[in-house]
Amino acid sequence: MPKARTKSPIYGLLAEFDTPAALLVAAGHVREKGYRRMDAYTPFPVEGLAALLGFRYTRVPLITLIGGIFGGLAGYALQYWISAVNYPINVGGRPLHSWPSFIPVTFELSILGAALAAVLGMLALNGLPMPYHPVFHIPRFALASRDRFFLCIESSDSKFDRQETRHFLESLGPRDISDVPY
């Protein structure tokens, strides 16, 4: 990324909308115009918004599956090693490798592995926890967790120009536009 652009004095421009529908329309226009580095902030998940912002596939399901398979294999291996290799004892004449008895714990650990992988994977991909973020500078941004819908075009976008982008955003009829400082 060229240095000149990242040095822009602001993080981006934040436009505020009243309804999810207005935000969706605006996001569509912004994308058509050719902007790519942008994000939207909403009080609840708005269907189709992530796709409009150019985001389709997430790796969370794959991470979850891997976590589950790992948990299950590790669980079975642990039980096998303990019961048949390291500490073999006779329990009611059952075989040392009592596979039916090992299924419940294998199952529990598969679920545990998958669940932990899903949550940690989601947080890691989202970059959370992140205590500081430029958008929090805007006081009105507190409404993003209430009833307002925000669209932010970031200054790192190659098409970003403080004046032009502002004019363009104004043409989309937002309720308010603010500069987001770093």
Added chain:
Amino acid sequence: MDGPITPQAAERRRPPVIQPGQTYATVTDKISSIVLVRPTTPGWLAGFLVSFALVMLLFYAIAYLLVAGVGIWGVNIPVGWGFAIVNFVWWIGIGHAGTLISAILLLLNQQWRTSINRFAEAMTLFAVACAGLFPLLHLGRPWFFYWLLPYPNAMGVWPQFRSPLVWDVFAVTTYFTVSLIFWFVGLIPDLATLRDRAKKRSSRILYGILAMGWRGSALHWHRYQTAYLLLAGLATPLVVSVHTVVSFDFAVGILPGWHSTIFPPYFVAGAIYSGFAMVLTLAIPLRAVYGLEGFITMRHLENMAKVMLATGWIVAYGYVMENFMAWYSGNTYEGFTAWNRIAGPYGPAYWALILCNVLLPQLLWLKRVRTSVPALFVLALVINVGMWLERFVIVITSLHRDFLPSSWGMYSPTRWDWATLFGSIGLFVALLFLFIRFLPMISIFEMRELVSESPAGD
């Protein structure tokens, strides 16, 4: 996929899951104000103090148990499993409804879950916490509880994985962990809402740390929803497996009355049954006290009643099959155990459970009963009692008279058994009081989503 959003067509004709007139702002303010603005009311304080007194009773009973040993309970040979196991199974079962409401109803796309799921999940956590206490206390030397876990140790021994009691350890800890993260993940966006609404700096910092910097980014929501759905998909078989493992505690042994293959599905159904009864028991007073009739509507109550009716029938099916097979098999001991349950010294408990679990709940076939709040409340209490009795009958009757009449005996609980039971109820209620005071008891962001999907929204 890229097109403009189309209005959500579903759920138009049925009674609303959210009352008309609510907007994004009103749901946000109404629910968050319960936590942030509303002062501590005398009613809350009184309720909390009463339950806290019971917690003290629990601590007292536990402290005396640690000093004197399990001899203070009514357990002895032949009834080595007493109240502790009954209460364990009962509490775990109550917890299951919470996960089911959250997970299965999310997977089934049932919007009516939204206003009760948070609360139900909290209920799960507290119920599992109460449940976990009992097997630990029953160990005799609870301070060595970590011996249950497989870890390399100087004694060179390992847990014995052919025992269902070890499966229990894994099932319950997994269940608690997954319920906790499921609940917490669901809370993250609402913690961000509280952070943005809170007036006091201390609460802003506290909620801010817990919200982990959530800012509602569209990409974050996308991954968040995926992860949340996956968690729901994982939690559903997990719930089933947990109560299945609990049922294995009994069924894997060879005691008549315990060793029965129907136990896994029958225990799972029983767990859901008693769990939904507990959700109703708690939700009915709550909605009255906090004026939440707009969020927890009659439709919720009626749907829960229907779930109770369905699971109640699976439980009844279990009773039928158990008794039929005891007769059909011609096995002397199975036959005797069935007869001893019905007509033995604990017969009244059996008949009371049949009354509470099978007969009275048939009233739920009537729409008039399903839509009457007092009737539902009474029936929920009845089922709670019935399901506790069911576990009592299963645990005690099979143990007190098994194979050899010379080794028969009777069981009666002591005051310490009762103190621990009521103390655990106190712990559960006290935790719930704290929860409704400090965290949003209804998922705010999901209510906003409901508003956007309801015809009046946008």
Added chain:
Amino acid sequence: MNKAAAYLPGSEIQRVQSGAVWVGISGFSLCLLGAYWNRVQFFHSYLFAFLFWTGIALGCLAIMMLHHLTAGAWGMVIRRLLESGSKTLALMAFLFVPLIFGLRSIYSWTQPIQLPSQQLEYLNIPFFIARAALYFLIWLWIVYLLGRWSQEQERGEGSRLLRKMRLLSGPGLVLYGLTASFAAIDWIMSLEPHWYSTIFGLLVIGGQVLSAMAFVIVALVLLAARQPLVGIVQPRHFHDLGKLLLAFVMIWAYLAFSQLLIIWSGNLTEEIPWYLHRWQGGWLWIGILLIVFHFALPFFLLLSRDLKRSGKTLAILAMFLLLMRAMDLFWLVVPGFSPERFRIHWMDVAASIGVGGLWLAFFIWQLKKRSLLPVGDPQLPPALERTHE
């Protein structure tokens, strides 16, 4: 909507139906020929075939009542298939009659063997036949009422009838659960009269529902590619049905494993022989194949969203599962006749195909009588609404 009101096209389905009739008749003739030499084997094979196809019919009935109770969009596109499937119970009631003449060849409790007295009170030929008659009466009565109301829907008054169907389906499911369980005890469990398992009824019910779901998916995919359903059945419908198929696969595995673990751990002389019979002489391999192909493979494949949303792949998997269902039932039933070693007779195949041909012809006959979608049902338009997924 006009398209939805259409009936099955005549010519193609006519060919399939008459083909099915011919396959059925030839299968039956072959079996009758075989019965001439080996009467006992004929009845064993015939019992297996009867149980397999009755299972699909009963599963259809159960899913249909479940659909009336929960009113999901998934059920609207398969309603007619479920109705036609459950109406084949009339045929199966008729096909039960030959079994009556073979009870002595099938069930060891008809012979003087050592049994507890209670079992003799329950397992005797008159009571057995009376119970079977009662089961069929109850099933046919539910099928008749639901079918009639569903037909009346097309003449208007959709919502009032919807309520009626819902009201019957609750008690109907209870009745189904009890009768199907006892039918499973009578018809399958009593093959080895010393053995008992309280979960067995549920295990068989789980299998029936899975069979029916697999069958209905195959039928729906075949129909969805042809007029009049082209463009009406959407990926989201397949997605929902695929999810249900996955759920039923898991429930089956859950019930089967629960029974295994409890009996295996207990290792009691009353119970374990049942598994010993199924773990020796080649039967073990069937058991292992069931674990892999009845559970593991379909489970992992059905996790895929793309597979569930594509009708074609879903149908291939469902077809495969239907075969696995037959294998599972075979593993439940036939070791009762041949516990020492695995065996499969040509009549097992011929009888299954013979009964299956007639069953399919009956199914198509019922399907042809009505529009392919329940047009009078007020829930239909929202169920077919296009969404932006």
